[in-house]
Amino acid sequence: MNFFRTLSLAAAFAASSFSFAQDAKPADRYSVIRCGTLLDIAGTPAKKNATLVVKNGVVDRVVEGLGPIDLAKEQASGANVQEIDLRDKFVLPGLIDCHVHLTFEFNKESRLRSITESECDSAIRGVLAAKKTVEAGFTTVRDLGGESHAVFALRHGVVRGDIVGPRIVAAGKAISVSGGHADPSNGWRDDVYPQPGPEAGVADGPDECRKAVRLQIKNGADVIKITATGGVLSLSSAGLAKHFTDDEIQALVDTTHSMGRKIAAHAHGTDGINAVLRAGIDSVEHGTYMDEESIRLFKAGKTWLVPTLLASATVVKNAKIPGFYHEFVARKALEAGPVRMQRFKIAVKEGVRVAFGTDSGVSPHGENWMEFPLMVEGGMTPSECLVAATINAASLLGLEKEIGTLEPGKSADLIAVDGDPTADVNTLKDVKFVMRAGGVVKK
Ligand SMILES: [Zn+2]
Known part of the structure; x- marks a missing residue:
């Protein structure tokens, strides 16, 4: 067991957001949350008038009705109890985005920033993105690529309570072949940006690949991200086909x-998608050119599809703005963008397992909800979308015991909206209340 992971994950998932300086055992903290409607488990019927009792950041129990909850004994022994009134709201588990880039937001300047700004700048930019994300109702994210130390510092900042943000499961630097999608030196002269090696997530040959993974994990990666094929936003004309052998x-x-x-x-x-599926990858991100064989492999194995439909919608929109992207990028965006939805519809019909992910950073942070209407357009019901963004996402992250539902023993990560998101996903645009690990983030 890696010490770093033990430290960061245990702290992230066990701790509530309350901190105490005293040595004495802190008083128990209760929240009694009155819910007009409570969807404690996505995919099951919502409960009218229910009360959720949270103890020290963890769901303690779900009680039918809005009647009094007797905590007199606990209060007598010093417990703090707060009442939260969400009687006119629809309450559901905090949303989970399996694909974001908190330290990055693409715009016309971002290419130059890669050589003019430091990793510290990325971390500071990430602070704002983290706040926007959790306030939008996403209480957990998987950060799939950024400068490693910036992303890890952000994760630690949230754990310590220094900054407001979602729980972060972090990959750090994505691993790429030389000249591939995540080779940051693409398009720069050698003396401006020297060719990186496995230490910086660029690897050629199985030995360098092993080394790149080991170094990422040593530095603190919770998860590994690889760029198996070319990508749309990299400054490369190397296409979208398979890059790693x-x-x-x-x-x-x-x-x-x-x-x-x-x-x-x-x-x-297609070749890259099918190769990683055969190798037993845990999730395929984007999956643009899936074919029949891909769908067969998805269904035969345990791999999740993270569709990131919002990313393609965003790049297609931006590619039409003259000068927004380099010409290589604009060409790739206009070619691949429309295919994604078409293949996604087939995948949904065929029953491929979907976990929610947006690729935010390609699109502005805090607009993660916009993936939902695209998933509905792709053939998923609102209820299936909510399962993808809670239970399925928790399972892909390996956190199904901690998050994803509001069952007793799970982290009190919850949000509230007006209206009914199981009928209309657009209600998720305007999240009115957010609690993460028992701490109120937005009200
Ligand atoms: Zn991405």
């Missing part, structure tokens, strides 16, 4: 699993 992919997957982590693959081209 089969033996490199197997080395990446096996090394990651042997160190107790999950591995996510960015994949657009």
Whole structure:
């Protein structure tokens, strides 16, 4: 067991957001939350008039009705009890986004920033993105790529309570081949940006791939992200097809699993999607050019699809603005964007397992909810979308025991909206109340 992971994850998932300086055992903290409607488990019927009791950041019990909750004994022994009135709201588990880039937000300036700004700047930018994200109702995110130390520092800042943000499961730097989607030196002269090696997540050959994974984990990665194929936003004309060879992919997957982590693959081209599925990848991100074989492999294995429909919608929109992207990028965006929805519809019809993910950072942070109407357009019901953004996402993150539902023993991560999101996902645009690990983030 890696010490760093033990430290960061245990602290992130066990601790409530309350901190105490005293040595004495802190008083128990209760929240009694009155819910007009409570969807404690997505995919099951919502309960009218229910009360949720939270103790020290964890769901203690769900009680029918809005009657009094007797905590007199607990109060007599010093417990703090707060009442939260959400009687006119629809309450549901905090949402989970399996694909964001908190330290990054793409715009016309971002290319130059990669050589003019430091990793510290990325971390500071991430602080604002983290706040916007949790206030939008996303209480957990998986950050799938950014400068490692910036992302890890952000994660630690949330755990310590220094900054407001979601629980962060972090990959740090994505692993790429030289010249591939996550080679940050693409498009720069060698003396401006020297070719990075496995220490910086750029690897060629199975040995370098193993080393890149091991170094990422040593530095604090909770999960590994690889760019199995070319990508739309990289400054490269190297297409969207498979970049790592089969033996490199197997080395990446096996090394990651042997160190107790999950591995996510960015994949657009059919050959790359099918290669990572055969190698036992945990999630395919984007999955643009899925074919029949991809769908067969998805259904035969345990891999999740994280569709990121919002990313394609965003790049197609931006590619039409002259000069917004480099010409290579605009061409790739206009080519691949429309295909994603078309193939996604087939995947949904065929029953491929979907976990929610937006690729926010490609789109502005805090607009993560916009993925929901796109998923509905792709053929999912609102209820299936909510399952994808709670139970399924928790399972992909390996956190199904901690988050994803509001059952007793789970972290008190919950949100409230007006209206009924199981009937209309647009109600998720305006999240009125957010609690994360028992701490009120927004009200
Ligand atoms: Zn991404």
